[in-house]
Amino acid sequence: MNFKLKDIGPQLMTVIAVVLVFGFFTYNAQVNMENRGIDFGYGFLSQESSFDVQFSLIEYDGSHSYFRAYLVGLLNTILVSVIGIILATILGVLVGIARLSPNYLINKFAAFYVEFFRNIPLLLQIFFWYFAALRALPLPQDAEAMFGISFLTIKGLFVPAFIWENFNIFFYSIVAAIVAIIVIRTHAKKVQENQGKQIPVLLISIGLIFILPLLSFLIGGVRLSFEIPVLKQLATTSFRYEGGVSLPPELIALALSLSLYTATFIAECVRAGIQGVGKGQKEAAASIGLTPNQVLKLVVMPQALRIIIPPTTNQYLNLTKNSSLAAAIAYPDLVLVFAGTALMQTGKAIEIVSITMFTYLSLSISISLLMNWYNNKIAITEK
Amino acid sequence: MFKYLKQLTSLVAMVAVLFTFTTESMAAKKSKTLKNTQKKGFVRCGVSQGLPGFSNADAAGNWTGVDVDVCRAVAAAVLGDANKVKFTPLSAKERFTALTSGEIDILSRNTTWTLSRDADIGLTFVGVNFYDGQGFMVRKSSGITSTSQFKNGISACTNIGTTTELNMRDFFNSRGISYEPVAFEKADEVVAAYDAGRCDTYTTDKSGLAAQRTKMKNPDEHIVLPETISKEPLGPVVRQGDPVWEDIVRWSLNTMIEAEEYGITSANADSMKTSDNPQIKRLVGAEGEMGAAFGLDNEWNLRIIKQVGNYGESYKRNIADTGILPDRGPNELWTKGGILYVPPSR
Numbered sequence: 069m070n071f072k073l074k075d076i077g078p079q080l081m082t083v084i085a086v087v088l089v090f091g092f093f094t095y096n097a098q099v100n101m102e103n104r105g106i107d108f109g110y111g112f113l114s115q116e117s118s119f120d121v122q123f124s125l126i127e128y129d130g131s132h133s134y135f136r137a138y139l140v141g142l143l144n145t146i147l148v149s150v151i152g153i154i155l156a157t158i159l160g161v162l163v164g165i166a167r168l169s170p171n172y173l174i175n176k177f178a179a180f181y182v183e184f185f186r187n188i189p190l191l192l193q194i195f196f197w198y199f200a201a202l203r204a205l206p207l208p209q210d211a212e213a214m215f216g217i218s219f220l221t222i223k224g225l226f227v228p229a230f231i232w233e234n235f236n237i238f239f240y241s242i243v244a245a246i247v248a249i250i251v252i253r254t255h256a257k258k259v260q261e262n263q264g265k266q267i268p269v270l271l272i273s274i275g276l277i278f279i280l281p282l283l284s285f286l287i288g289g290v291r292l293s294f295e296i297p298v299l300k301q302l303a304t305t306s307f308r309y310e311g312g313v314s315l316p317p318e319l320i321a322l323a324l325s326l327s328l329y330t331a332t333f334i335a336e337c338v339r340a341g342i343q344g345v346g347k348g349q350k351e352a353a354a355s356i357g358l359t360p361n362q363v364l365k366l367v368v369m370p371q372a373l374r375i376i377i378p379p380t381t382n383q384y385l386n387l388t389k390n391s392s393l394a395a396a397i398a399y400p401d402l403v404l405v406f407a408g409t410a411l412m413q414t415g416k417a418i419e420i421v422s423i424t425m426f427t428y429l430s431l432s433i434s435i436s437l438l439m440n441w442y443n444n445k446i447a448i449t450e451k
Numbered sequence: 452m453f454k455y456l457k458q459l460t461s462l463v464a465m466v467a468v469l470f471t472f473t474t475e476s477m478a479a480k481k482s483k484t485l486k487n488t489q490k491k492g493f494v495r496c497g498v499s500q501g502l503p504g505f506s507n508a509d510a511a512g513n514w515t516g517v518d519v520d521v522c523r524a525v526a527a528a529v530l531g532d533a534n535k536v537k538f539t540p541l542s543a544k545e546r547f548t549a550l551t552s553g554e555i556d557i558l559s560r561n562t563t564w565t566l567s568r569d570a571d572i573g574l575t576f577v578g579v580n581f582y583d584g585q586g587f588m589v590r591k592s593s594g595i596t597s598t599s600q601f602k603n604g605i606s607a608c609t610n611i612g613t614t615t616e617l618n619m620r621d622f623f624n625s626r627g628i629s630y631e632p633v634a635f636e637k638a639d640e641v642v643a644a645y646d647a648g649r650c651d652t653y654t655t656d657k658s659g660l661a662a663q664r665t666k667m668k669n670p671d672e673h674i675v676l677p678e679t680i681s682k683e684p685l686g687p688v689v690r691q692g693d694p695v696w697e698d699i700v701r702w703s704l705n706t707m708i709e710a711e712e713y714g715i716t717s718a719n720a721d722s723m724k725t726s727d728n729p730q731i732k733r734l735v736g737a738e739g740e741m742g743a744a745f746g747l748d749n750e751w752n753l754r755i756i757k758q759v760g761n762y763g764e765s766y767k768r769n770i771a772d773t774g775i776l777p778d779r780g781p782n783e784l785w786t787k788g789g790i791l792y793v794p795p796s797r
Contacts, residue, residue: 395636
């Protein structure tokens, strides 16, 4: 009996302490809100928001509800995070490998990049890219066309919009190509295991992903036309582009600074991963006649990934959370739209901040689960 | 021996409690905020992060402006020294939370008095120290001289968390103009982005436009359009639930405005004590018991006028002489064609 109490006693006390602390804060907040005549409730979410947002992935204007405004902010946060994660990963892997390059120039340049960008506070970098971009970019009327169809101006990047005919056929052709590639890959693996023959999977895959969609254009009746942005005069010296798709400079600056910053950390993870694979492994692989490419692909990378993935997950989480600095440069993310404007207009501080916190928590946990799943998939399976 | 000591201590404690009860007036006892302020020795005041003429800090950290002067007036009334104020710069987004959570006791930060703010979020507006309205600023070179020349696709820079965002939507919607709102958290970034050419127009309260124009690279290149699209009565705000504190702030502001009406200035306030006009005498604490109801002495209003000055002096010092808005417009006394009209101190 005594033994049991000793066992669960500390845990019981911890639980009680946690409950008491939370209870105290909740009670305190309740009393204070009551004293100051503040109501608590989530009913405001269905009210009309009556403010507009600059950039939105779904249809939204001020006549929609606060909940819709929340979705707008959430989607914008996800958008900038996804773009940032993709760019940071590509750049990070390249720089990480470059740091191990025997070429002095490449090696030192990569090292300089990493040390420079990871040691300057992110908010400063965001301001720098945003205001540097604003200063450097031309006004719409002075912009040079890129490839004759896109315009990078101080008011954003204006690119042609795709106007599809029979888009579904094009879409199915891509799906078909992907399915075919998967089938061929599994088949190739079997052939190699059984007969030791290698099938050039990569070439076939590339061929498929190009040829099938091309066929959809030629015989499937798919048509693609472009809506090219046109310059429109608003006043004597005030212009903007109309038509096409416009990406606000805020999004570009934010995605750029987030990925440049996070890529430095990912580069270090990649470097650590590759260096963490024992030298003997490479030598052994080379001694059985594998080419340097095969050594990297079949021996080094599978082992390095196990070291790279867990810390890289942290960087993905950091990037997602850091995207909340968007508010400083007017990118309408969750914090600016929902925890900013919506909070101010409704005064529902506790409700909105709690929803925002919970949302970031869910986002982070989703990323973490996804990465853990991938990590488990590539882990060594003991036979 | 110990027994006696114990009794002695409790006796001392009882006397001490009684003493505090008797020295503290009823009002001070009722007002937790007043009591806390007197105990701390300074007024906790929330201001803007830098709006010339209203609340702006110089390089040495000295705050000036008409919004700042309201807090200084309260400090002069409550603590006897207009300099005993601790200023907390707040963004538009933070301001109400800072007040309701008790981080500050007065919010004097060019805040618009609206129904929903007054009724919903645990705040009480105590008066108006500046009548303002939302306007638009454009580059002179754009050739725009009126909002009627705005066209579809115009981009407008502004702050988040203000009535500005809502008015802007009402304005453009009612005219059927599509627009791109670019909303920043801080005013400095709004100005920088507009100045760089990110937006065609910058919209906020007209006083704010006039003040921010002075911060631009080349102020002469910008004009404020004549149209006013909203009513923006700006004034100090206090937390709900402390009526005595609310009264102190309200009447500190009223005293400044009424002092101007009766020609009492920081220079002549002392000599006004011997005036023949009883209304003037009440404003300088020479007649009646005008402070007792707040738990203050009788010269609280004299100290405000002497240390901070009347409203006209404050306006001249902060807004007119700095070239922000030399013309007082509606912020002139009702006796001189404006709409400044406060209830009498009596």
